Amino acid sequence: MKNNILSDRGxxxxxxxxxxxxLKNLQQKIYDITKKSLVDHxxxxxxxxxxxxxxxxxxxxxxxSNLMKEINDSxxLKNLxxxxxxxxxxxxxxxxxxxxxISTFRARFPQQKRVLYNWHQDEGTWYLSKKxxxxxxxxxxxxxxxxxxxxxxxxxxxxYSHKKKLLDHQYVAGQGFFNIKNKEMINEKEIFTVETxxxxxxxxxxxxxxxxxxxxxxxxxxxxxIDIRYYDxxxxxxxxxxxxxxxxxxxxKVI
Numbered sequence: 001m002k003n004n005i006l007s008d009r010g011x012x013x014x015x016x017x018x019x020x021x022x023l024k025n026l027q028q029k030i031y032d033i034t035k036k037s038l039v040d041h042x043x044x045x046x047x048x049x050x051x052x053x054x055x056x057x058x059x060x061x062x063x064x065s066n067l068m069k070e071i072n073d074s075x076x077l078k079n080l081x082x083x084x085x086x087x088x089x090x091x092x093x094x095x096x097x098x099x100x101x102i103s104t105f106r107a108r109f110p111q112q113k114r115v116l117y118n119w120h121q122d123e124g125t126w127y128l129s130k131k132x133x134x135x136x137x138x139x140x141x142x143x144x145x146x147x148x149x150x151x152x153x154x155x156x157x158x159x160y161s162h163k164k165k166l167l168d169h170q171y172v173a174g175q176g177f178f179n180i181k182n183k184e185m186i187n188e189k190e191i192f193t194v195e196t197x198x199x200x201x202x203x204x205x206x207x208x209x210x211x212x213x214x215x216x217x218x219x220x221x222x223x224x225x226i227d228i229r230y231y232d233x234x235x236x237x238x239x240x241x242x243x244x245x246x247x248x249x250x251x252x253k254v255i
Contacts, residue, residue: 010162011204100229139229145196161209
């Protein structure tokens with residue numbers, strides 16, 4: 001890992017990314033799908049302003065699912081993930097960044113419980129994966145904001161937590177292993193709450209403990225982000241695993 005940029009806190013500073021047309025094309029795609037559900041607005045607003053508008057009413061689960069599927073299957077998303085500005089940003093931490101198989105667009109709507117993730121480590125998912133292409137790659141996550149995120153609607157990262165073990169995680173229906181069992185280790189003084197403008201990001205280590213900020217159910221403004229993952233064949237995390245999670249991998253079942 002270049003310059004050990006993640007070796008202290010477990011995450012970078014907030015990084016602005018200058019895209020060509022990739023970001024605007026994706027923002028436009030999101031707006032085209034959602035515009036009829038947004039509050040009345042001036043069509044002359046910039047696309048960046050449009051995707052920050054609130055919804056008239058709480059979007060349905062079906063609407064959310066359709067948006068997630070359409071964006072995650074879109075060429076606009078794929079072009080952004082593979083873009084040179086993204087690769088250049090990962091070069092801040094990796095000598096030879098390569099795209100990991102899974103990167104995901106996320107739409108957080110008011111009262112959408114399914115998109116709230118409790119304290120977890122991303123490596124918990126890849127560690128238990130039975131797919132060889134996921135194992136032993138230790139991808140870093142670039143959390144990219146598409147329409148800005150305040151401290152009330154973003155994510156929280158736990159400083160220095162990447163220096164701990166891969167912890168035992170509880171399985172959450174509809175999400176996966178996204179809930180560490182031992183919450184007593186969370187030190188409130190070490191929590192960093194992310195705040196971003198559109199096109200800003202933060203990169204964090206695969207063992208950094210993080211979560212979604214608890215939802216404000218009265219706010220009808222959406223939050224659009226992408227979890228973009230790249231890895232470097234020459235980077236290997238110093239992986240120590242809590243014994244219960246290690247046994248879960250060995251026997252291949254939840255305990």
